[in-house]
Amino acid sequence: MLFAATSANASEPVSGSIVVAAKKDKAAAEAPKQGAKPAAVDPSVAALEAASARVAKGDWLAGAWHPIHFKPAIDKAKDADCLACHAEILKATPRPASEAGVAADKTIAWYQTLDTYTGPQSDFHVRHLSTPFAQKVMNLSCTFCHQGNDPREESPHVTVAPADMTSWNGKPPFSLRKMVNTSETCLRCHGSFPWQNMEGLSGPWHEIREDMEPEGTNGCLACHETIRTSRHQVNYLKAAGIEEAAKDSSDTCYGCHGGRAWYRISYPYPRTPWPDMPKDAPDWAKGRPTAADARFRTGQ
Ligand code: HEC
Numbered sequence: 628m629l630f631a632a633t634s635a636n637a638s639e640p641v642s643g644s645i646v647v648a649a650k651k652d653k654a655a656a657e658a659p660k661q662g663a664k665p666a667a668v669d670p671s672v673a674a675l676e677a678a679s680a681r682v683a684k685g686d687w688l689a690g691a692w693h694p695i696h697f698k699p700a701i702d703k704a705k706d707a708d709c710l711a712c713h714a715e716i717l718k719a720t721p722r723p724a725s726e727a728g729v730a731a732d733k734t735i736a737w738y739q740t741l742d743t744y745t746g747p748q749s750d751f752h753v754r755h756l757s758t759p760f761a762q763k764v765m766n767l768s769c770t771f772c773h774q775g776n777d778p779r780e781e782s783p784h785v786t787v788a789p790a791d792m793t794s795w796n797g798k799p800p801f802s803l804r805k806m807v808n809t810s811e812t813c814l815r816c817h818g819s820f821p822w823q824n825m826e827g828l829s830g831p832w833h834e835i836r837e838d839m840e841p842e843g844t845n846g847c848l849a850c851h852e853t854i855r856t857s858r859h860q861v862n863y864l865k866a867a868g869i870e871e872a873a874k875d876s877s878d879t880c881y882g883c884h885g886g887r888a889w890y891r892i893s894y895p896y897p898r899t900p901w902p903d904m905p906k907d908a909p910d911w912a913k914g915r916p917t918a919a920d921a922r923f924r925t926g927q
């Protein structure tokens with residue numbers, strides 16, 4: 628079997644895999660002209676199948692350099708395509724203790740004490756793809772982060788065509804020696820809290836939140852019920868799930884906007900117009916896009 632029925636999301640059908648999809652398209656295209664010569668197999672799909680056949684025979688290099696890792700095929704790949712070979716990434720678990728012997732459950736970070744954080748410390752991919760919280764608020768696919776992989780150079784210029792070097796909102800799709808482009812992936816949800824941009828806030832959230840939210844309310848929504856209300860209209864987030872989860876606590880919002888800040892900077896978010904938006908943009912917002920990247924945008 629070429630691409631097996633593994634999926635990050637049990638509800639995702641295997642028919643989501645590109646090889647299956649390409650065969651379906653072909654069948655649909657052929658249907659009206661029965662009796663005519665069968666259409667040629669799409670050469671890019673044939674290349675994928677040939678490589679997979681070599682992998683199935685144990686050719687490891689054919690796997691490492693499988694064309695599905697590179698553009699243009701990776702742009703069409705679905706999670707099921709990747710998981711057919713990489714099912715292990717959803718089963719990986721971190722060490723129960725560091726090599727120096729410190730137990731994982733003895734070093735709890737702030738966000739790991741929250742109600743949103745369930746279960747024991749888990750692997751990076753698991754936390755982003757299959758934990759209950761991840762599935763409620765996010766809809767990440769492998770190719771949201773993985774835009775190509777070059778096992779030798781880990782550098783985009785080797786495998787990415789010049790035209791594709793601007794596929795990330797005008798920027799290269801992945802960065803030198805990094806498996807993914809961190810400033811276009813992680814930074815979106817792990818930047819610091821940009822309170823300097825928020826009129827009415829006098830300091831970082833952890834210092835002022837006590838005054839901003841009487842017990843049991845979401846202090847972000849005190850302002851964001853009416854400001855920047857057209858948010859999260861992108862295919863890698865679940866906008867409705869976020870608002871639902873945020874009813875209970877601002878920790879949901881803060882979790883992606885400063886609570887797990889691996890960076891001192893924050894992502895320069897698009898500034899999507901909202902009802903009663905002031906005409907003049909503040910200085911910090913000059914030059915910001917006014918809609919999410921086209922490759923992610925969903926209906927408003
Ligand atoms: C036909 C099997 C196959 C498919 C399909 C496949 N891969 Fe791979 N992939 C491999 C093999 C084999 C390697 C090399 C493994 C290694 O280096 O340990 C590899 C390596 C990788 C690496 C680098 C690992 C490292 O440690 O350097 C990444 C990242 C990756 N694949 C992601 C993906 C993504 C994303 C998809 C779907 C778009 C995908 N793969 C589809 C077989 C496959």
Ligand code: HEC
Nearest residue numbers: 635706709710713716755767768769771772773806807812
């Ligand atoms: C949120 C971003 C993100 C998503 C979504 C994501 N990955 Fe990764 N993946 C990474 C990063 C970053 C690394 C590099 C980790 C490292 O360098 O140690 C990685 C590493 C890998 C590796 C190398 C082996 C390993 O465990 O380090 C494979 C294989 C891989 N990813 C496959 C996948 C597949 C298949 C999917 C979809 C089911 C997926 N990834 C979804 C960011 C992501």
Ligand code: HEC
Nearest residue numbers: 743744745748749754758760761765772807812813815816
């Ligand atoms: C779309 C938003 C989003 C993106 C993009 C994203 N993350 Fe996350 N990340 C989250 C959320 C939400 C959690 C918390 C999941 C939970 O609590 O179950 C999280 C958790 C984590 C954790 C904590 C895991 C643990 O168990 O303690 C690490 C580390 C992490 N992310 C690193 C990264 C890196 C590195 C990238 C980029 C390759 C990345 N994230 C991209 C939203 C995101």
Ligand code: HEC
Nearest residue numbers: 821824825826827828832846847850854877880881884896
């Ligand atoms: C006192 C009111 C207020 C509170 C409380 C507040 N914000 Fe804001 N926020 C604003 C204003 C004002 C802006 C900027 C509006 C504009 O674009 O002109 C903003 C902008 C933002 C932005 C976009 C920043 C950028 O650079 O584009 C994010 C993300 C955000 N807020 C998240 C949050 C989160 C999460 C919380 C709670 C942890 C929160 N806000 C609490 C008023 C507030």
Ligand code: HEC
Nearest residue numbers: 764815816847851855858873879880883896897898899919
């Ligand atoms: C799972 C991570 C995640 C959670 C949870 C989350 N956000 Fe966001 N937020 C993002 C990302 C990613 C973007 C950028 C989306 C885009 O490019 O349009 C964003 C964008 C925004 C913006 C800018 C919108 C615009 O287009 O002008 C505001 C304001 C904002 N978020 C506030 C909030 C508030 C308030 C909450 C809680 C109700 C919240 N966020 C919860 C990840 C998250």
